Amino acid sequence: MKERNLTLPEIGLIAGTRVALGVGIGLLISDRLNKDQRKAAGWALFGMGVATTIPIVAGILGKGPFAGKPIRLAA
Numbered sequence: 001m002k003e004r005n006l007t008l009p010e011i012g013l014i015a016g017t018r019v020a021l022g023v024g025i026g027l028l029i030s031d032r033l034n035k036d037q038r039k040a041a042g043w044a045l046f047g048m049g050v051a052t053t054i055p056i057v058a059g060i061l062g063k064g065p066f067a068g069k070p071i072r073l074a075a
Contacts, residue, residue, distance in 0.1 A: 004060055013056050021049025 006014075024045030027038050 002032075006060065010056070010060065017049050017053045019049075020045050021053070024049055032048060 024042050024047070025047065026042075027033070028042035030038065032038070033041065
């Protein structure tokens with residue numbers, strides 16, 4: 001298993017996208033709002049969760065083991 005170092009803001013972004021995705025799915029399957037409101041809000045949150053997760057995951061997976069360390073170039 002590869003180990004990745006995450007910053008606190010990255011963890012917050014991941015958590016926020018998971019919340020939006022979960023709330024969107026919850027609204028889609030609940031009966032609290034009328035059908036049109038529920039579908040609109042649910043799909044919007046679901047789409048936002050998916051759309052924001054993709055670049056975050058790509059950024060984290062693209063981090064190498066030396067991410068965040070200064071690069072020294074020989075002169």
